[in-house]
Amino acid sequence: MPGDNALTTPKPTPTPTPTPTAAQRYRARFQRVLRHIDDHPDGDLSVAALSAVAAFSPHHFHRQFTALFGIGIHRCVQLLRFKRAGHRLAFRTDPILTIALDAGYDGPEAFARAFKRCVGQSPSAFRAAPDWAAWRAVQSDLLPIERFTMTDQPPPDATDIRIITVPDIPVAVLEHRGDPARIGDSVRRFIDWRKANGLPPQRHATYNILHDDPEQVPPDDFRLDLCVATDRAVEPNPDGVRTGVIPGGRCATLRHVGSEAGLRAALLHLYRDWLPASGEEPGDAPPYLQRVRFFPDVPETEAVTDLFLPLAG
Missing domain, CATH: 1.10.10.60 (Homeodomain-like)
Known part of the structure; x- marks a missing residue:
């Protein structure tokens, strides 16, 4: 019969799943x-x-x-x-x-x-x-x-990281400057301003711009921007919220699911593991993240944060 003498390509042997110790x-x-x-x-x-x-x-x-x-x-x-x-x-x-x-x-x-x-x-x-x-x-x-919890989470794989092009994102910005231990006060002030201006997270995305690593700068010099996506003009206000923009361009992006404690490890993976192997160069802008699902609205294990590393070119 036709095909009797055709060579049969052997099927690849599946890689066995390691047995947990x-x-x-x-x-x-x-x-x-x-x-x-x-x-x-x-x-x-x-x-x-x-x-x-x-x-x-x-x-x-x-x-x-x-x-x-x-x-x-x-x-x-x-x-x-x-x-x-x-x-x-x-x-x-x-x-x-x-x-x-x-x-x-x-x-x-x-x-x-x-x-x-x-x-x-x-x-x-x-x-x-x-x-x-x-x-x-x-x-x-x-x-x-x-x-x-962090050590029991598998490290991100290179396939988890995508390179995308994002547009400029107009935002309203509240800068936190000072001890990271007091960032809760800035968050409370920013939430109150958002409520007063009708910018709920369900309709207006929430971003943080990570200017500094809290473990690498003196507490008084630490800086982080709290942002909400909006193209409205920001009126002068006593809270210190101003108009800003997250610059667009090419970014490496990685989704982190889990507690706040794991964010640092995810960002470290982008810089330490992925970036040297990728052949890419970081852009002239700080990394930032988008808060997609928040604790305590969801359990910590279900909180979702997208990290963005701006790239050159």
Whole structure:
């Protein structure tokens, strides 16, 4: 029959998927726990419930958790709940009762007592004027959790990075200049200005221009621009918001999904790994990012940020 003597091209042998090691499987079970806490802050986050998520014995789970992270599971749950609650208090207008219920408390009184014991301010006082230094000190207990989450995320692949041409983006700009620990005050002022001027993030994209690396400049010299896309003229205002533009051109872009803590690693990958191998040269403009989905509106693991590295040419 025709084709009987035709050469048959052998099919390529698929690359086998590496089998996770015992240590990787162990860590993945704790990743499930952290993701469950992030996705269900108002749910049952008892040792019994979380040990079931991890498929560990409840008799040993809390000791395993503390041994891995240096923080007890009860403390971790409380801090993760208060992290989201604190962001909603500082940057949103949700009623305190709603925030309390979403944090797993039966009512605002119990929430207020626990929040004040932990943070040093009542929820209403924190909403009015957050003590950022105290807030950062409390949240520092979560650093082992953040490092664990970051190291367990696969590094971006070169195929995840695209080179695109973007147009000029007219924006309204509020410059934050000074200690990065106080950027929350600038964010609050910028949110209030956006609300007063009818520029919600659902219809007007949010950008940050990354002029400085907070780890490479003195705190007083740190600079970051908070931007909202708009072609409206910005009237003189006491908030310091002005008209600006993000210059267009060729950019390398990378999407980061996850917590704020992973943004630095993603940007470092662009500069350290991708740029030298690409043959490209950086352009004469700072990197910037677009906030696509925000924490605390979505769980930290579902926050979406697009990074842009301007290129020459």
